[in-house]
Amino acid sequence: MASPRRRFVWEIDWNLLRTFTVIVEEKSLTAAGNRLSLKQPTISNALRRLEEHMACRLIDRSSSHFRMTPAGERLYAECLTMFSIVTGLPDLVKDDPDLITGHVEMAFASHIECPFLDRFLADFHRTFPRVSFSTTVSASQTVIDNVLSGESCLGICLAHEKHPELDYTVLYREHFGFFCAPGHPLFGKRETDITELAALDYVSFKTDQLGGALAPVARLRQRENFNGPVLGLFTNLEEVKRLIKVGFGFGPLPIHVVTADIEARQLWQLPPYENPPAADVYLVTKRSARGSRAETLLIDRLLAAIAAVPLTERTYPPGIAGPELGRA
Structure with missing residues (x-):
């Protein structure tokens, strides 16, 4: 009472x-x-x-x-x-750059490249220059673990199964192409048919499986009956790209991430050229987390920015048609 x-x-x-x-x-x-x-x-x-x-x-x-x-x-x-x-309450709660301090620890998967996110972080830094940042780069599952444990206030990664304690918001969508490097029999060939890839040596990500975050890539391989030897599986994009470049075989990479390699003729894109497989990259946060003022402000502003920009403008490369994915 x-x-x-x-x-x-x-x-x-x-x-x-x-x-x-x-x-x-x-x-x-x-x-x-x-x-x-x-x-x-x-x-x-x-x-x-x-x-x-x-x-x-x-x-x-x-x-x-x-x-x-x-x-x-x-x-x-x-x-x-x-x-x-x-x-005095308005002054107490307003986003005064001179009052907002603190440190933000983030966890990223290895291949995060998102112009939308870069612009957001640049704007946030200009508004709150006294907030500092650090980022760990690791496999997507490690990113999830870091957010769950509280080591990172947010994660950006691929995801397939969603943990019930976490919130997943699609940050951007990336299309994957298949690539080979100089020395590969298909390098530089302009009239390649996708059936020519079926029996060739292959390298990829560990999540390139029907139950993984790169299930769209795995479904395409299954549909096209890719049955060549798998010579390498990795959690890190740089390692997949390295093995492709040194001649282990062909493999999938996010098209917009390797644009410079394509222009330098270090990589050659293979079919399919239309409707390439796509994967969603998520902003991951812990639902019950009590972050610092800087962390809370960053997450709230990022979620608001995502909600204000259509997914079509957060899809890379822009202008590529692809199958729609389910959204969480």
């Missing part, structure tokens, strides 16, 4: 305190009504109700005099203190 003091806090109309303060400042119920755009009976009723809540008389008044009682003087002093606190 609530105590009398707690009941008082919840039951009192705080507008009565504002009306009382104006009555004292104007030294007249009529003048207070004019200032508050209220009729005089409404002001009188407000004063009566406040005196009932306080169980004492606050103002002695008649046609010839108007003065506060000792209780009224004490209450008026407290009202001034309360209104001073309320006046």
Whole structure:
């Protein structure tokens, strides 16, 4: 059962305190009504109700005099203190760059390349230059583990099975192409048919399986009956690209991530050229986490930025048609 003091806090109309303060400042119920755009009976009723809540008389008044009682003087002093606190609330909660400090620890998968995210982080830094950042780069499952343990306030990675304690928001979508390197029999060949890939040596990611985050790639391989030897499986994009470049075989890579390699003729794209497989990359956060002010501000702003930009504008490379994926 609530105590009398707690009941008082919840039951009192705080507008009565504002009306009382104006009555004292104007030294007249009529003048207070004019200032508050209220009729005089409404002001009188407000004063009566406040005196009932306080169980004492606050103002002695008649046609010839108007003065506060000792209780009224004490209450008026407290009202001034309360209104001073309320006046400062906007400054207390606003996003003042000079007040926002702290450190943000993030966890990224190895191949995160997202112009939308880069622009967001640049804008955030310009607005809050005193917030510092650090990032660990690892396999997607390790990213998930870091967010679950609280080591990182957010993760950015591929995901297939969703952990019930985490929230997953699609940050961007990336299309995968198959690539080979100089020395490969298909390098530089412009009329390659996808059936020519079926029996060739292959390297890929460990998640390139029907139950993994790269299931779209695995489904394409299954549909096209790719049955060549698998000579390497890795969690890191750089290792997959390395093995492709040194001639172990062909393999999948995010098209927009390897644009420079394509232009330098270090990689050659193979079919399919239309409707390439796509995977969603997620912003992952822990639902019950209590982050610092800097962490909370970053996550809230990033979620708002994602919600404001259509997924088509967060899909890479832009302009490539691909099958729609389910969204979590």
